[in-house]
Amino acid sequence: EAGVAQSPRYKIIEKRQSVAFWCNPISGHATLYWYQQILGQGPKLLIQFQNNGVVDDSQLPKDRFSAERLKGVDSTLKIQPAKLEDSAVYLCASSFTDTNTGELFFGEGSRLTVL
Amino acid sequence: DAKTTQPNSMESNEEEPVHLPCNHSTISGTDYIHWYRQLPSQGPEYVIHGLTSNVNNRMASLAIAEDRKSSTLILHRATLRDAAVYYCILRDLKGNQGGKLIFGQGTELSVKP
Numbered sequence: 001e002a003g004v005a006q007s008p009r010y011k012i013i014e015k016r017q018s019v020a021f022w023c024n025p026i027s028g029h030a031t032l033y034w035y036q037q038i039l040g041q042g043p044k045l046l047i048q049f050q051n052n053g054v055v056d057d058s059q060l061p062k063d064r065f066s067a068e069r070l071k072g073v074d075s076t077l078k079i080q081p082a083k084l085e086d087s088a089v090y091l092c093a094s095s096f097t098d099t100n101t102g103e104l105f106f107g108e109g110s111r112l113t114v115l
Numbered sequence: 116d117a118k119t120t121q122p123n124s125m126e127s128n129e130e131e132p133v134h135l136p137c138n139h140s141t142i143s144g145t146d147y148i149h150w151y152r153q154l155p156s157q158g159p160e161y162v163i164h165g166l167t168s169n170v171n172n173r174m175a176s177l178a179i180a181e182d183r184k185s186s187t188l189i190l191h192r193a194t195l196r197d198a199a200v201y202y203c204i205l206r207d208l209k210g211n212q213g214g215k216l217i218f219g220q221g222t223e224l225s226v227k228p
Contacts, residue, residue, distance in 0.1 A: 004158075033216075042202060042218030043159065056215060091158050104151075104216055106158025 002026065004107035006092050012113045018080035021110045025073070025094030031055075033104065034067055034077050035091040043091055049075065079112075087114045119203045124223045127193045135188040135222055137203030142183050146205040149216065150177065150188050154199045159218075162188065162201070198226045 005024040013019050025032050030051050035043035046065065048055040052072040060067065064083070069075040079086055089109040095102040120138040127133040139148065150162040163170055163177045165186070170177040176189040190197055202221040 035218075042200075042221055045215055045217065048215065093158070103161040104159075106160065108156075109158050 004092055004094055004105050006090075006107035006110050008110055009108065010111050010113075012115065013082055014115050015084055016081040018078065019082055019112060020079075021077045021090050021092075021112075023075045023077070023092030023107060025075075025092070026096075026105055029094035029096050029105070030072070031095045031097065031102070032069055032075050033093040033095075034075070035093065037089045037091055037109070039088070046077070082112075082114045084114050087112055119205060119219055121201075121203050121219065121222045123220065124225070127190075127197075127224060127226050129195060129226055129228050130192050133190040133193045133197070133224065133226075135190075135201050135203075135224065136185065137187070138185045139203070139205055140184045142205055143207060146207045148177065148179060148183075148186050149204045149206050150175070151202045151204065151216075151218075152197075152199040153202070153221070154196075159202065164206075193224075193226045195226050195228065198224060200224070 004026055007022050011019055032049045034046045036046050037043040046060045047057040047067045049069045052069050065079055067077045089111045091106055091109045093104040093106045095104045147164050147166050149164040151159040152162050153159040163172055163175050165177045165179055169179060178187045200221040200223050202218050204216055206216055
């Protein structure tokens with residue numbers, strides 16, 4: 001079974017530039033999550049989708065971050081303009097169900113460095 | 116969200132059992148206890164979860180205190196591949212879309228040959 005696919009794996013940009021990350025969840029998984037993991041910290045949930053609808057985006061800095069999942073399958077996370085503090089690994093995860101026992105499957109992440 | 120407390124780091128010897136503790140004194144009746152681990156340069160992976168009873172699977176065992184205010188993840192024979200950050204997470208039923216998975220700092224486990 002193919003896992004959660006993310007691209008690019010690495011990205012280096014200068015502050016005030018924009019960047020986009022792509023995620024393709026496991027086939028059939030209705031719930032998709034984006035997490036931000038700063039070095040030395042645990043992952044922080046940015047946004048949760050159920051199919052193509054947003055369930056929770058309370059921790060998403062909406063002045064610069066946006067995410068979409070138009071057809072309820074793959075998703076894109078965009079940062080515009082980037083700040084130095086956005087340097088982190090952006091993890092995408094998916095689960096078959098949104099219940100509290102549903103296992104989350106994570107991708108390998110996209111590492112962003114903002115100079 | 117209910118919070119968990121874990122030691123920052125622990126050491127173990129290869130092929131010995133490891134007991135990773137987690138305190139969650141404010142746990143509610145609808146909170147499940149989940150454990151994930153994150154190997155270096157990888158995304159987190161699911162280990163085990165439980166509600167009230169002890170649980171076993173191929174990766175580990177989860178021992179839950181009777182009052183549910185603490186739990187212990189047990190790796191029966193640590194291998195070098197088990198070196199990772201282990202996260203204990205409470206995930207609740209509340210809300211119409213299930214519980215969020217909120218990570219804390221976790222315990223960094225190192226395994227010595």
